[in-house]
Amino acid sequence: MEENYVPTKLSLSVVASCLVSFCGLITETATNIAFPAVMKTFSVSTGTVQWLTTGNLLVVAMITPLSAFLQRRFKLRHLLLFATLCFIIGTVMAAVSPNFAILLLARLVQGVGTGVGVPIAFCIILEQIPFGKVGTYMGYGALVSAAAPALGPTYGGIVNQTLGWRFIFMILIPVLLFTLILGLCTIEENRQPEKVPVDMPGIILIMLTFLCLVYGFANIGSFGAQPLGEIVVFVVGIAALLLFAKHCAKCEHPLIDVAIFRNIPFVCHLIAFFLINAIMLGISFLLPNYLQVTLLCASMMAGLMLLPGAGLNALMGPLSGAALDKIGAKLTILVGTGLMTIGTALFALFGMRLNTEMIIGFYILFGVGCGIAFGNTMTIGNTMTIGNLRLPVQQKAYGNTCFNTLMQFAGVTSTSICAALVSAAQGRNNGLGCEIRTVVGSTQGFIFLLVLAVICLILQIVGFRVYEDR
Template sequence: MSTIAYEQDKTVIRPVPILISFLIAGFIGLFSETALNMALGNLMSELDVVSSTVQWITTGYLLTMGILIPVSALLIQWFSTRQLFVASLLFSIIGAIVSGIAPSFSVLLLGRIIQAIGTGLLIPLMFHTALIIFPVHKRGTIMGLIGLVMMTAPAVGPATSGLIIELLSWNWILWLLIPFLVFSLVYGLAYVQNVSVLSKPKIDVLSILLSTVGFGGIVYGFSIAGEKGWGNLLVISTIIIALISLIIFSLRQFKLDKPMLDLRTLKYPKYTLGLLSVSATFMIILSTMILLPLYLQIGLGLTALTAGLVLMPGGIINGALSPIAGRIFDKFGSKWLLTPGFIIMIITLWNLSNVTTETSIAMVIFLHSSLMIGVTLIMMPAQTNGLNELPRELYADGTALINTLLQVSGSIGTALAITIMSASQNSFLENVADPSAPSAVSSSLTAGVQTAFILGIVLAISGLIMSFFIKSSKNT
């Protein structure tokens, strides 16, 4: 695994140093994605903005990635691995600096969007590069390592940022990222090598516009639906326009000789089933990441730091088990992972739908950790099994489509969870004598969270059904 010969120019490629470069940069990038979540209350008071405005710190990040990632398949064919790696780190560094010195919310949002461009470039490039430099029989282990980074970074983000806020200020969350980002850039300059074949296809501007309106519109529409309501004209019109744009975009990709995003990947059954499985799982992850913090802070009355610490073990367990799941995948394929994973998730989500204001912190830690074990058995194995079925020329398109749908499904899952929770919470308060009483607030939110977890159960059951039809790729 130490070296391979690069087919095009016979340059000796060293896979391990390249992978390390991406893992370091990926960890910092994904850590920064959730790092400011625990600082939203501080930002509201210091920058004088309301909750609907401050949520754009997250919405803007997701929206930027939802627009950029579909284009990544085209960028990978136009720019070298080193060029895209360096560009992603430079965007991340500049974004962190702008956000750290932000005197106003608009400047902070600009910095976050610049950071999102860096992460949006890096993540699909990391998957694409890993598929090229590692042989098929080792990809499960490699994707497991990537999974370790992708799940551990967001998991430690809230607790770490909560601690920084208590000791310093929210700006230091961003200042402390910069030295690590600079180190990642220097390390990458030393070890990242060019591994992609640059075909430089013709750029179809209409496809880019349709992709931007379609994927970006879906993310934006569902992101604001939880706040404005599903009957809001802006929400309805945005989602309708986005869906029409996506339909036109998809039809156009099949007609073009050199499509921006080659949707022929969907003709491979294992890839399509894997795509749907990871999308359903990611909807569960994102909805849980918004439901549990609300439940812990309002339902159980914990501080932001304590809530972050409660959720940290699950993320760490997920990261630690990802390489192990990868090795099992390399040896036995996906069939021994996906079905048990969905069964674990169904059982856990059922128990989460029965939490109360009296549920112990230890039980919440146990349930969240169990859920993350189920996630570990599904995310990377299903994704790797699907990508393994694709021919080499479709790697970039396959990884771009998966990462795009993760952003889209994440925004949909979050919006649906918030909507279900709010409706159930309001229904609960209608039967309460004093809706403003603290006990009524905590009880009503807990009731809303209970109902919202039913969405996760439905998604997990659909995933379980799909797992029966997913066979291990012939290459595993």
């Protein structure tokens, strides 16, 4: 038991790094629900205000792939300091922004802080927490990463309706100051920084990849109007990704060691993790929209209706992580993914006639499944390797980078496709009212997410089967 002992100081360092992640991730969905108020304040269109989320996700997606390099090159304490200061500066700018341009700039600065800060918690857990406690602590990390976006609509709806949208940012400032002090006092280094050369070609290629792919997905709704432009953006992004993979295979100090992708179980769980994130954030986009537009609920009421499911999503992270440590990964992950798939299927099946009671009930089932599957999938993906249960420290850094990068990319991919489906249905001139057209578009979104859920479940099963066969 002594070998699994976790010092209080180490636990507090995990708390500090998780708080940075929480602040960064909760604003991604909390800001969305305040869009109408921001549009009214600054007299901007829906297409313009969307850039508060798209721009932020774009920066995060471009910064996160650099995390393995940053964690080798700099001390974790210095990275946390930089990430928290960036987020504090961006948050203050957002809270007092006199115009939309400053607000957008603030969200971009916050994106830098989120991109640097989110991987730190998982880095500390994977490198410093005893192996027998990794599942539990990854559950705590999952509590933050899964619960923050899920709680965002509730938090944003209540604050926006009672205090105004600027307080969505103001309330976070004392939390960030506390986080900064706690992190500087508790984070310890278990290795010295390395003088790793900067892989500038790799940085340019990976940034170009996510710049194009994020921009392409964010504007997928305009594909019908500008198909050629969208195709060009996607082609350039995919080409840059292929060149990046080729470059990393030959580079002495790559941003990501592509050899890790030869591990089939790792790849299966990595893609499954991406799909879990995409499904969670897709549902988090569709349900508030459905409640407010179709069922005519106020933003605060819509947020409160989603609170039980979001709360259970958060609670299941550490509980299921402890279960993984005691009974193993396969049962917990397959049960969680199965519940998530059933919940998504219920939304798709009853999408045309959902009421508030059904939404609350289905979302609770869905949230429990996501809470069980989310963190445990990341844990097993970062620790499973053929012939040796524990990945080497450096491989864990690369694995952590991959998981965190896809976690950010999943958000813009899923929400953009769901938004495009809803927008396309709303734009059809078929004689139906706006509410009915929103129902049709939302149901199409639920069906799309159900397809992703089924693929996710298959990948989880294949990942475990390949591992057991070998």
